[in-house]
Amino acid sequence: MLISIGCGTGGNGSNSVGQNVDENRIGRNTGPTFSGSVTLTWAAPKANADGSTLFDLGGYRIYYGKNSSGYYDYSLDVKNASGASINNLSSGTWCFALTAYDIAGNESDYSPGMCKNVEAL
Numbered sequence: 001m002l003i004s005i006g007c008g009t010g011g012n013g014s015n016s017v018g019q020n021v022d023e024n025r026i027g028r029n030t031g032p033t034f035s036g037s038v039t040l041t042w043a044a045p046k047a048n049a050d051g052s053t054l055f056d057l058g059g060y061r062i063y064y065g066k067n068s069s070g071y072y073d074y075s076l077d078v079k080n081a082s083g084a085s086i087n088n089l090s091s092g093t094w095c096f097a098l099t100a101y102d103i104a105g106n107e108s109d110y111s112p113g114m115c116k117n118v119e120a121l
Contacts, residue, residue, distance in 0.1 A: 036089035036120035058103040064096045091120045
């Protein structure tokens with residue numbers, strides 16, 4: 001599946017698009033709460049990577065972390081939403097990628113990674 005994402009910073013949720021969600025840590029999540037926010041939006045793919053018609057889209061997962069693009073600490077299943085706000089981010093550069101999965105649970109490769117500087121208040 002071919003997916004591209006757009007990214008913008010949200011101001012206290014005022015620019016949120018789609019589903020508003022909190023971060024979910026892969027593994028253990030401890031530490032302080034932060035106020036940085038990023039909103040991601042995307043368009044649904046129309047074809048599989050091999051060019052065949054996509055007819056069994058199950059949903060999307062957002063992967064993100066503070067490391068360089070390609071390694072992500074967090075994962076978030078946003079079902080069939082076409083956008084999501086990720087809240088409680090600490091200050092720094094956060095990188096994001098999106099995957100799509102079919103109803104059988106087969107997951108696509110990551111979309112091209114995108115990084116955004118976040119300033120937590």
